[in-house]
Amino acid sequence: MIEFAHVFKSYSSEHPVLQDVTFRVGPGEFVFVAGPSGAGKSTLLKLVAGLEPPSKGRIEVNGQRLDQLTPRATPYLRRAVGVILQDTHLLYDRSAIDNVMLPLAVAGHPHATAASRARAALQKVGLSEKERANPLALSGGEQQRLAIARAIVNRPALLIADEPTANLDRETARKVMTVFKDFNQVGVTTLVATHDEDLMAEFAHRVLVIEPGRLRDFPVRRAS
Numbered sequence: 001m002i003e004f005a006h007v008f009k010s011y012s013s014e015h016p017v018l019q020d021v022t023f024r025v026g027p028g029e030f031v032f033v034a035g036p037s038g039a040g041k042s043t044l045l046k047l048v049a050g051l052e053p054p055s056k057g058r059i060e061v062n063g064q065r066l067d068q069l070t071p072r073a074t075p076y077l078r079r080a081v082g083v084i085l086q087d088t089h090l091l092y093d094r095s096a097i098d099n100v101m102l103p104l105a106v107a108g109h110p111h112a113t114a115a116s117r118a119r120a121a122l123q124k125v126g127l128s129e130k131e132r133a134n135p136l137a138l139s140g141g142e143q144q145r146l147a148i149a150r151a152i153v154n155r156p157a158l159l160i161a162d163e164p165t166a167n168l169d170r171e172t173a174r175k176v177m178t179v180f181k182d183f184n185q186v187g188v189t190t191l192v193a194t195h196d197e198d199l200m201a202e203f204a205h206r207v208l209v210i211e212p213g214r215l216r217d218f219p220v221r222r223a224s
């Protein structure tokens, strides 16, 4: 599903952020990406999403070599990968359901189909009651769940999220993480960047730890 082979990433001529990173995530896995602040977690997720190019190395996502992606194939990759970035990029002049319908409108679905799929997505994240609400009227946890609904509405094979529980209290963070677990349990490969040790300890997981200069891979640990 995701394969990195000897990937390097620098933003400038300075020290590379990622150096010789090699790993593989198989279909249906749930993987945390951890590491200290500034280690390159967001960078790694952006490379997976095709939002940043690698400086060197090979990246394959959902059977596609990202460096060989043709303009025609790009929209298919975009739909196969649901992305939730640190800034959720919700549109605050639209309702919750309009936010979720947007990727479907972009993909050319008729309004009625988009509305019913958006409703199903809102239901999956527990926001059915809030479909007409403005995102600004939602709590932090609800906004995260809305961003998840928008990311999964195109039924992606892979879901990636950058610190989706930052700034949330413990109980809300657990609820948001449970939403990811639920999608993972129906087969969606899930990659979540976090530095929340408690959440990593609670949810069964494999952890990729990015440290300056290397990547450590901890296989699945069961929550005790």
Ligand SMILES: Nc1ncnc2c1ncn2[C@@H]1O[C@H](COP(=O)(O)OP(=O)(O)OP(=O)(O)O)[C@@H](O)[C@H]1O
Binding pocket: 011, 012, 017, 035, 036, 037, 038, 039, 040, 041, 042, 043, 044
């Ligand atoms: N667009 C950019 N241009 C230049 N440098 C960047 C850019 N994005 C990130 N960096 C630098 O790359 C390094 C890694 O940043 P990144 O955001 O990937 O780390 P992170 O592990 O996600 O950090 P945090 O946990 O604080 O979010 C940092 O030194 C950062 O300043």
